[in-house]
Amino acid sequence: MKQYLALCQRIIEQGHWVVNERTGKRCLTVINADLEYQVADNEFPLITTRKSYWKAAIAELLGYIRGYSNAADFRALGTKTWDANANDNAAWLANPHRKGLDDMGRVYGVQGRAWAGPEGQVIDQLKKVVDDLRQGKDDRGEIITFYNPGEFDRGCLRPCMHTHNFSLLGDTLYLTSYQRSCDVPLGLNFNQVQVFTFLALMAQICGLKPGVAYHKIVNAHIYEDQLPLMRDVQLKRQPFPSPKLTINPKIQSLQDLETWVTLDDFAVEGYQCHPAIQYPFSV
Ligand SMILES: Nc1nc(=O)c2c([nH]1)NC[C@@H]1CN(c3ccc(C(=O)N[C@@H](CCC(=O)O)C(=O)O)cc3)CN21
Ligand SMILES: O=c1ccn([C@H]2C[C@H](O)[C@@H](COP(=O)(O)O)O2)c(=O)[nH]1
Numbered sequence: 001m002k003q004y005l006a007l008c009q010r011i012i013e014q015g016h017w018v019v020n021e022r023t024g025k026r027c028l029t030v031i032n033a034d035l036e037y038q039v040a041d042n043e044f045p046l047i048t049t050r051k052s053y054w055k056a057a058i059a060e061l062l063g064y065i066r067g068y069s070n071a072a073d074f075r076a077l078g079t080k081t082w083d084a085n086a087n088d089n090a091a092w093l094a095n096p097h098r099k100g101l102d103d104m105g106r107v108y109g110v111q112g113r114a115w116a117g118p119e120g121q122v123i124d125q126l127k128k129v130v131d132d133l134r135q136g137k138d139d140r141g142e143i144i145t146f147y148n149p150g151e152f153d154r155g156c157l158r159p160c161m162h163t164h165n166f167s168l169l170g171d172t173l174y175l176t177s178y179q180r181s182c183d184v185p186l187g188l189n190f191n192q193v194q195v196f197t198f199l200a201l202m203a204q205i206c207g208l209k210p211g212v213a214y215h216k217i218v219n220a221h222i223y224e225d226q227l228p229l230m231r232d233v234q235l236k237r238q239p240f241p242s243p244k245l246t247i248n249p250k251i252q253s254l255q256d257l258e259t260w261v262t263l264d265d266f267a268v269e270g271y272q273c274h275p276a277i278q279y280p281f282s283v
Helices: 002-014 054-066 071-077 083-087 108-114 125-134 149-154 187-206 227-232 254-259
Strands: 016-020 025-038 142-145 161-169 172-183 209-223 244-247 266-269
Touching: 002 025, 002 187, 002 209, 002 227, 025 187, 054 071, 054 108, 054 187, 054 254, 054 266, 071 083, 108 125, 108 142, 125 142, 125 161, 125 187, 125 254, 161 187, 172 187, 187 209, 187 244, 187 254, 209 227
Parallel strands: 172 209
Antiparallel strands: 016 025, 025 209, 142 161, 161 172, 244 266
């Protein structure tokens, strides 16, 4: 929690105003932030200075793992977070590749599970990494990347958290995740949970111990309409200790994650938090 608050404080004290053409808003911006989560000690990085909807964040992660491309599938898992980008974004609505209501196109999980190869083959990046790690193998290329410039015109948004690189030291699994663009009040609240949970889940299904998750962010920003709430409300609050995440131990394979797992298989213990803050969302 301290590192999150330090990043928010740094943006407010040292941030530069940058105009964002896509949303038409100004963002207070810093470049480069390195966050670390101690997954081995189960220090779940849930924001405590406001109520955090951690289940929606895990639902998004499950949707990416399943390779979903449709906001309705995300809603069925338990999150509405893709509705606006799928249905309220003028550039995407006018895009001839959009396949109708709720279509997100070839974003995130589609690239992770079904990257289109040059001969028309389907490349399942996640399965390759799981298969290797289950055999205790790290070929120094255990990478899942959603960033496919050749298909940007086929998706509603370029991926923000775009690459996950797993590493093994003995039987301990590490994760380094890369994020090009980060909406600190809204997105980071979710992205912290996702990086932590992705490492915890991969360690569990690969029979490994979780180590540290490293989260590397390039452009970290606060939108102009979010600034007063962050500066004058959230940052005035004192954080509570980190809660713990419990994952159903029956989750033992990638197939389990693809088929029967729901948000009921995740629980958080000891979550003490300040009241909710509704931050404006920019499409
Ligand atoms: N501007 C922007 N910021 C983002 O963080 C973001 C995007 N766009 N587009 C793609 C995804 C969607 N994400 C989202 C979308 C909405 C919320 C949001 O509204 N969160 C609220 C309530 C969540 C709930 O009720 O489940 C929050 O208070 O955290 C969070 C992340 C993260 N991403
Ligand atoms: O997981 C996510 C997804 C999105 N975001 C934020 C970061 C930006 O504010 C927008 C994306 O806009 P771009 O113009 O494509 O950078 O969404 C996030 O923080 N986390």
